[in-house]
Amino acid sequence: MGWSSKAGEKARVRVVIVGCPNVGKSVLFGRLTGRYVSVSNYPGTTVEVTRGIGRWAGRTFEVTDTPGLYSLSCITDEERAARALIMGGGSDVLLQVADAKNLDRMLPLTLQLSEAGLPVVLIVNMLDEARRAGLAVDLAGLGDRLGVPVIGAVLTRGEGVEEIKELLAAVGDTGTIQPLVPRYDRQVEAAIRAVEARITGNYGLRPRAMAVLALQEDPEVLDILRARELNWPLVSDLVVRMNQGSEPVRQRIPLVVHRLARRVVTRCLRQVGRPALTPGQVAGDLLLRPMFGLPVLVAVIYFGLYRFVGGFGAGTLVDVLDRTLFLSRLNPWLDRVVDGLFTGEAWRELLAHDYGLLTLGLRYAVAIVLPIVGTFFVAFAVLEDSGYLPRLALLTDRLLKPLGLSGRALIPLTLGLGCGTMATLVTRTLETRRERLLATFLLALGVPCSAQLGVVMGVLSARPHALAVWASAVVVALLAGGTLAAHLLPGRAAPFFMEVPPLRLPSLGNIWRKTTARMVWYFREVLPVFLAASVVIWLGRLTGVFPTVLSGLAGVCRWLGLPKETSLVFLFGFLRRDYGAAGLHDLAPGLPAQAVVVAAVTLTLFVPCLAQTVLMFKERGPVTALAIMGVVFPTAVAVGYVLSRVLSLVGGAAW
Amino acid sequence: MVEGRMRTGTPPGTRSLARMKPGEKGEVISLEAPDHAGYRRLFALGLVPGATVTLLQRFPTYVFTAGRTTIAVDAGMAEGIWVAVRPSRNRSPQSRA
Structure with a gap:
């Protein structure tokens, strides 16, 4: 496809930065746009994509930073977001940032992007680290072999940024280049052609790349084809057939891509010196x-x-x-x-x-x-x-x-x-x-948050064994609750x-x-x-809901052997942490140590505060948030109850 | 579903990474991951059949290098990485764990 850009001289150039995590994408974004527009590289949250504007050489560049992407075959949410962004089209050029020391791991993505017909520029970053590792990168050779523009850089020091800007300013002027793309064995190529021939829609990637992803059983790509292609049953049959046996095509395709990448790297990356042992490496190890x-x-x-x-x-x-x-x-x-x-x-x-x-x-x-x-x-x-x-x-x-x-x-x-x-x-x-x-x-x-810790310390620090009882009760409840939840929740721990x-x-x-x-x-x-x-x-105060809640809480308090004023502490501690804190502080001197410990433990295990609750609804959704509260509230009361019984049995003598 | 299988004609001295000693080195023969996603991620990290790996430590997690990349995996993952371990007579393994 090369550089056939639709962007005229006056139009904005749309630049998308892609690459693995930890290669310097956000640094490049900062260098090109001069300022951050929103969050970047926040694991899990870069799903909110970062956009910024840069102006140089009389043109305007709309730069987008994407979450870490190892490969076009995605695994994580971030990768899916990044790929969706690439597939959505609307980019005049993709800047792939790569770590020079680990080019063999970075080039498979370059090859995949070329295979997908996307206009990619490879930024070989961290040349300083590569030099310290005794490596020499033949940038020109790399560009020749890959058939894409290659620029060397040390982005943290700004090296290479000017060259990148110049290249971006000339987008559209460059002639057609024939990028290197992977070729598979005859059987796989036949399967790719068969799938490719049945893809009629435009999905932002070349049909060949869609076929390659489909054959690797990419769930999203299969979903898209299932929903939009009339010949889906034929495609589906082929994908299933090619993935049977001891060497399924989903393993053969990435192997070919990696071997090709490694072949390019062995020609263009040479060990010229002994790797210097840097203090960072020693400390890191x-x-x-x-x-x-x-x-x-x-x-x-x-x-x-x-x-x-x-x-x-x-x-x-x-x-x-x-x-x-x-x-x-x-x-x-x-x-x-x-x-x-x-x-x-x-x-x-x-x-x-x-x-x-x-x-x-x-x-x-x-x-x-x-x-x-x-x-x-x-x-x-x-x-x-x-x-x-x-x-x-x-x-x-x-x-x-x-x-x-x-x-x-x-x-x-x-x-x-x-x-x-x-x-x-x-x-x-x-x-x-x-x-x-x-x-x-x-x-x-x-x-316990700092507010809760503050109250508990303030009230219990004068009574060391009361503090010890509180700490052990909370730790036991946390460990037991956590272990139980991990067992009951469907699914299993992700492999690390x-x-x-x-x-x-x-x-x-x-x-x-x-x-x-x-x-x-x-x-x-x-x-x-x-x-x-x-x-x-x-609203709670206006509608008179609070007195009702308070009388309910007073019942719970009685059951826990606490005076009914503690219900105020619970409610206000939930609504306004300083009020709850002050409340318990005022009540504590008049209460027996046992009641104070029970109140402190229950308060700690109780749903922490209104803001955290609202955020729980926002982050996990109402169903999950309600379920969590439905577990936490009874647990807090139950632990408080058991503790008050146990302490009564042990007797006040200990205090 | 386990992804990846041991190949026939496995060279002698093949062990899973979980049974290697710190300092030992070898070539990756095959990979088995609990699922295809894990398999692909190991692949993306450069852990492909033929890659040279050196085990650095076993505790608290398995840490090894594959090429110039350092990777940490838990015991479950380590058991699925099959390595033709090189005999290490001339070089004494630097014990770490």
Whole structure:
């Protein structure tokens, strides 16, 4: 197909960046557009595709960054999103970013894109790392053999960017090139031709590429053909027939593509020197071993997440913003302004005062969650860009397996100790739907957030064994609940396999860009959640639902051996965490230690707060969210009840 | 469904990655994955028949290199990666686990 672009001189050039994860796609996007438009490379969330505008050489370029794509035969949601974007057409040029050291793994995608008739440019990135590994890349030879333009780059330092821009500016002027495409054995080629001949529709890829994907039993491609092609039964028969026996075509095709890629690479990539052992490599290897890796892991979690996000973000920054800015200045002023503007009590309550949209909803999003989220995004970007995340995952995978989770789940779970709402959002970084569900469940059940921890510590720290009882009850409930859920939930734990990238020094610029982009994204996602929570509270008060709920909760409290005032703590703890905290604080001195422990355990296991609940509905859907709450609520009460019985049997003597 | 099968005429010294020692090296003979998706992903990571692998460690997960790529897999996946292990008399394996 070559470069026959429909874009005239004045028209926008549509550029799509593709490639494996960890090759520098987001860096190239940043270099071409100058600024981030929305989130990039957020695992699980890049499904929201990033677009930006770049202008140079008198032309306008619409650049799209896509999620990581290993191969046109997709496995994950991200890959499917990326492929859908490619198949959707509408791109004048595809920039495939590749890691120079691992060209043999990158070229199969290049070959597939060429096979699909797409105009691809290969960016051989990380030439500096390749040089350190003693490798020399023959870029011109690579371009000749592949029949596509090839540009060498060190994108983090901006090397190669000018050349890429020049090439993009000349899109449409280049002559026709004949790209290298895979040729299969006679039997497979015959099957491809047979399928190809029966494809009549236009699906954004050449019929030959559609046929190749169909023969590899690609579920989505088969669905498309089933729905749109009259000759589907013939295609289906052939696909089934070709995939029988000991060497199914779905294994033969990728093997041919990889062999061709490797043949190109052996000619164009040479080992010219001894690989230099960099400090990053040494450190990266050490971190894989439990003896070094585990202490570092504990330190990373403690300083990076607990102290930086939990202490500095959730403590210092929240104090400054919430107390100094909102509670003592902004809120009183907003109350006065709203009271001056509206006469009706309902309007005043909706906008301001204790539960208003501005004084509660906006304040929560800006003063309480934003600092936590902001510091987390900084910490997470550092972990992500340094290549530490996969190391963390492989060290903790075994520990989390019994809970049906992979090592990656350690991040949202640890984060839950800061803010459960935020952690629920971060479960998006988990790979399977099952794992996201299990992590959301554990966060809802028993991971205490900083607010809950604050209350519990404040109330129980004077009574060390009460604190010990609380901690063991919560841990046992979490482990038991998690193990049970993992067993009961259909499906099985996804097999764990992961690429371990080299340890790299993260660039400050990229961390800044990622963090700011994610903050913008956070505001769009979470602010509405907090505003919705305010409205729910307002409605609850307006319609008089709350007294009913309170009397119901009072019954539960009696059953747990708690005074009926504790029901207020439960309700307000759910609606407004500072109220719940203060409530328990006020009640605690008048209560026996046993009641305080029971209240603390039940409160911890209880659905954490309204914002987290709303987010659960948003992320997991109403059915799942209701199911989780349907499990969590009775569990909290049941554990509280059992605990109060046990403590009564053991007797008050122990206290 | 298990994807991939052992081929006939397997060279002597073929073991699954799960039964290799740290430091041992060999060529991938065949792959079995729990499903086709896992098989394709291993493939995409460069773990194709003929690739040279070196086991780095066994605990807490199996870590090995395939070409210039480092890959971590759990025991279940490691059992399906069949490797013709090279005899390592001249080089003492650097024990890691």
